[in-house]
Amino acid sequence: MRPCLPKTISIIALVVLSLLPYNAAAQLLSATKSQTEETPKTEPDSLGRRTPQGTVNGFIKAISEEKYVRASQYLVLSRRSYRKEKERIRIAQAFQRLLDQKGDMEVTSSISNKESGKTDDDLPPGIDKVGTITTNNTVINIYLENQSEDDKPALWLFSDETVSAIANATIDDDTFLDRILPTTLKERKLGGVPVGHWLVVVVMTLLCYMVAWGIVSLISFILTLVWPKARTEKITAIIEAFNLPVRLYLAVWIFISATQRMGISIIVRQRFSVIIVTIAIVSFLMLLWRLADLLSIYTKRRMTERGRISAISVILFLRRTTKAAIVIAGIIAILGAIGVDVTAGLAALGIGGIALALGAQKTMENFVGSVSLIADQPLRVGDFCKVGDIKGTVESIGMRSTMLRTQARTIVTIPNGELASSKIENYAHRDRFLFNPVLTFRMETTPDQLRFLLVEIRALLYSHPGILNTPPIVRFTGITADAMKVEVTSYIEANTFDDSQEVQEDLLLRILDIIDKSGTGLAYPSQTIYFAKDSGNSAEKTTQAEDTVKQWKEKGELQLPKFDPKHVEEIKGSIRYPEEGSVVKPREENELNIRYP
CATH class of the missing domain: 2.30.30.60 (SH3 type barrels.)
Structure with a gap:
């Protein structure tokens, strides 16, 4: 997978950021804030020291133009010895030198651009930490402090604690870069920085990417050697998805570490910091993009193998939606990295999203x-x-x-x-089919006739091969105004609905035979006036049913209230189904897995 959009995003971001002037972020941020904030306007400071970000940007700009007296106005110089111009210039130059050698300043966009400074850190109000300097195994924290009272406009300066530590710090004579660069590249300057520093940054960019490429390639090669699954198509695709994003992120990390140790000017590093952060954001977004592609391809393949074609359209839609969300999040993150206040844009996007959601609710x-x-x-x-x-x-x-x-x-x-x-x-996923007829018998039905019916219907269900091998329920459940009610509950074992209908039909016909044999009949569902003589129940069949029940009682074989398990085993599968004379041939009977006596 080699998606083009992430690479296009990264190229465009690099070109735009390289063309931006250093103070473009601050100007864009100021323009956005002036349109969105409704707080009363304060008198602007000529040096831009109303916010921590403005102070850092102003100091970096002053030392890049080698205006060290102006740069000293961003420092708290409260001691009497600092009032001399020569001393002020010395401290500003020492500050620059320490930042060049072993300093680390936060990215401009991450420094607060509010007069109140950061309020979500662990520092007291009016104090912000914007970087560190490591010298002689000692870490100097770079603090900005608001020097104004609460009722006056903010004035952020590098704190007295930071300035005192800088004034007393030991400064190395030369950095690694000073020792290897020729005199011509050190004396000629561009933007207040020796030309050699700019050239080294360009060379280091290429070298860091090549080193990162080599490390990632080596790790991938080792994985394929020690992990057999890494050679499969699935794992190979995952490694491929991580390859380029990890390579870019590793190159950024190596670049930051190398340039700081080589002594690249803080001016160059601070200007390139926005581009570095942007590349890190793009590499992460590229990883998300590739993982979305990989996950959608894998899921689509699984759905195709399972025959769930309807799920493929949803997967494609979700992939497009995820990619759109990645692009939007990437644009917002990059704008935030270069210092543009995206609060108003997010608010407008949220309102537009609500309106769109309401309109497309259905x-x-x-x-x-x-x-x-x-x-x-x-x-x-x-x-x-x-x-x-x-x-x-x-x-x-x-x-x-x-x-x-x-x-x-x-x-x-x-x-x-x-x-x-x-x-x-x-209905398609039923593992059995319910057989639940409710039989109503004539009011003239005798108790022994009911016993005969209960026993014979249960025997039918036990012995029928189409009934699931669970105890059927045949109960005399009540006497209504016009009938005796018997309820049957059992389950038909069949593969399809049509098969279950065939078994149900056979069961109902056999139940009608049992009812006829008992000498009684089904009750009429409504009251009926008969003008003809009613023959009533069959006396002969009634006597036969009663004799049969009497014999069961004498022999101790009345299968009520439950059937004897031995008797169940004796009669199980003894009914021929379909009945003799059916058009179903023996071969078809074998296919239905039906046992015959």
């Missing part, structure tokens, strides 16, 4: 619904289901809606947002 609801349908999988293409009052087979699951084909062969389109919040009854 669209977003349907999209979220489609994502939840694909994630939870309550239904799939080809499933027969019931949504509300609608029954049908799922034809397709799209980004906005799902289509069902009803039994009347019509197409019903249901928005995914509505579908995700509806009750979905899916």
Whole structure:
């Protein structure tokens, strides 16, 4: 994977930042603040010392122009000996020299541009830390301090503690760069800095990238040797995704460490700090970009293998959305790195996002619904289901809606947002089919006839091969105004709905035979006036049923309230299904896995 957009972003960012003047960030920031803040305007300071960022920028600009008297006005020089101009110049030059040799200043954009300074650090109010200097195994913290009273405009200067430490610090005679550069490159200056420093920065940029490339390549090679999985397509793609971003970030880290130890001028390092931070941001965004591509390709392949074609459109949409979010976040981060106040832009973006969300509420609801349908999988293409009052087979699951084909062969389109919040009854994933008829018998039915019916229907369910191997429930559940009620509960074992219907049909026919054999009949569902003579129950069959129950009782074989497990084993699978005379041939019977006596 070699995405072009991250490289394009990085090139554009480098070109724009290289063309920006040093104080462009401060000017952009000031322009933005003047439009957004409603606080009363304070009298501007001619040296720009109202904020910590303005003080640092002003000091760096003054030493770059070699105006050391002006640079000393950014320092707290409270001692009497510091009042001499020569001493003030000495301290400003010493400060510059220490920063060049072993100093580390924060990136301009990370220094506070508010009169109050930073309020979220551990320092007291009115004090900000903007860098450090390491000399003779001693660390000098660079502090800025607000010298004004609370009711007056802020005036930020380098603190007396920092200035005293700088005045007493030991300064090395020469840096590594001073020793290796020829005199011509040290004497000729560009922007207040020897030309040699600029040339070394350019050379160091190339060298640091080459060193980072070599380190990352070596690590990748070692991984392939010691880890066999690193040679697989999946792991190779992950290593490839991390390769360039890690290389850029490592090059930035090596560049910062090397230039500080070589003694590159603080002026050059401070100007390049914005570009360095931007490259670090771009490398991180590039990593996110590549991981989004890698994850979407892997997920899309998995969905294709599983046959979940409807999920691919959602994956592609999420990948595009993620990339758009990465680009927006990258632009905001880069603008913040170069010092542009993005608060107003974020506020406008938030308001626009709210307006867009309100306008596209239904669209977003349907999209979220489609994502939840694909994630939870309550239904799939080809499933027969019931949504509300609608029954049908799922034809397709799209980004906005799902289509069902009803039994009347019509197409019903249901928005995914509505579908995700509806009750979905899916018939396709049933592992068994419920057989639950409620039988009502005539009021004339005798207790022994009911016992006969209960035993024979249970025996039917135990012995039928189409019934799941669980104890069936056949209970005399009550007496209504016009009938005796018996409820049957068992489960049919079948692969499809059509197979279950076949078994259910056979069971109902056999139950009708049992009812006829008992001598009673099913009750009428309503009251009926008969003008003809009612023959009533069959006396002969009633006597036979009662004799049969009597024999069961005498022999101790009445299978109530439960069946004897031994008797269950004896009759299990003893019914021929389908019945003799059916068009189903023995070969088909074997395919149905049906046992016959």
